[in-house]
Amino acid sequence: MENEIQSLDTLRKRIDEVDRQLVELFKERMAISAGVARYKQEKGLPVLDAGRERDKLMRISELAGEDFADYSRVLYSTIMALSRSYQEKLLGTESELGALIQFAEANTPKLFPTTAKVACQGIEGAYSQIAAQKLFELPQIEYFPSFDEVFEAIETGKCRYGVLPIENSTAGSVGKVYDLMLKHKFYIVRSFRLKIDHNLLAKQGVQLENIREVFSHEQAISQCAAFLKENPQIKVNACPNTAMAARLAAETDRNDVAALSSNDCAQLYGLTNLVPNVQDNANNYTRFICISRTHEIYPGADKTTLMLRAPHRPGALHVLLSHFFAHGINISKLESRPLPDRDFEFLFYLDLDISVYSPKLPTVLAELERQSEQFRYLGSYSEHIG
DSSP, X not given: OHHHHHHHHHHHXXXXXXXXXXXXXXXXXXXXXXXXXXXXXXXXXXXXXXXXHHHXXXXXXXXXXXXXXXXXXXXXXXXXXXXXXXXXXXXXXXXXXXXXXXXXXXXXXXXXOSOOEEEXXXXXXXXXXXXXXXXXXXXEEXXXXXXXXXXXXXXXXXXXXXXXXXXXXXXXXXXXXXXXXXXXXXEEEEEEEEEOOOEEEEOTTOOGGGOOEEEXXXXXXXXXXXXXXXXXXXXXXEOSOXXXXXXXXXXXXXXXEEEEEOHHHHHHHTOEEEESOOSSOSSOEEEEEEEESSOOOOTTOOEEEEEEEXXXXXXXXXXXXXXXXHHTOEEEXXXXXXXXXXXXXXXXXXXXXXXXXXXXXXXHHHHHHHHOSEEEEEEEEXXXXX
16 A cells, blocks of 8 residues: 555656646647737737637647547637637737726716616516515616617616516527517616516416416416426416416416416406415526616626627537637526528527626626627626525
8 A cells, every 4th residue: 555655646746747748738838929919919810810820729639649539629719719819818908898887887886776667578566566666665666568678778777777588597598588689779777686486366266176277477378387297187378477367367367377476466356276386396596687778787696697799610619619628617507599681690699607706807898899799798796586
């Protein structure tokens, strides 16, 4: 055992010596990269030379041999991403976006407003309204029939803020909202995770065995799939909003109709909560974003959302994502949406865990802005849970 320990100790010392040499060679390589950056600047050449990087990775793989080809590609992809980042930093090629972020941060009030005119989709009792009341102490809520009209209310200045559902922990992303984000101009100024409890609501005196039809929003229906499967006699119909479903159940002349909605709606529309908490997952949350026409960054902003489109060629997305790895930035969400009128091309929405005060943020934004086919910064903000 003692010889084995000594042998391991010897091996580790050899690794330490190799690592020392690697670090010195890495520093030398980065110093040479600095010279490359200056040459490219003088000649007006871009930092990224995708063709050379592909050829380089191919040669590296051949040098490494069959056993280490894959490992070497990963290693050198990272080294080249770090080299590009270093060259961008040396050239001082940060975009105007960094200055705009600093301006918004400096000119945003230190406290999030307690009251404002807020646009929500649906009617009284909608989950968006509940989220708005969590975000603001006394919101002046104006309701709109569709998500599109909420965005329009922000763009036209009809409302200062809008509250929109964007993701559910059980049913996934709200695709309609993501698709509209491409169409409209706005900034995310805050987000909120709301605990969602769906309930089977019906008129007073109606029993579960009487129910033949249930109404709710498609996301709520998806989140209550197990309950609905256990009751196959119930026909399911989607409607624009869970609160609308509750109002429909309250106003209909029928006694065999129910709604999947919040307990707040039971009280609001005079319904009975026949079966509480029928969602599949007890830990069911919906994430809402609060959007504004103006660029506002409140203190504590530690999340940033971006929209980008990678060039339509092999490895393009990998090149863009390598920037986050190189800077040690965590991507907490990556959402892809198909581009209208484009076959097999996608937009990507990314949520980044990074403080707006981090010097890494303007650097990586500048790199992405230059290398993306399409790029939008959608805001830096803090997220709350309730």
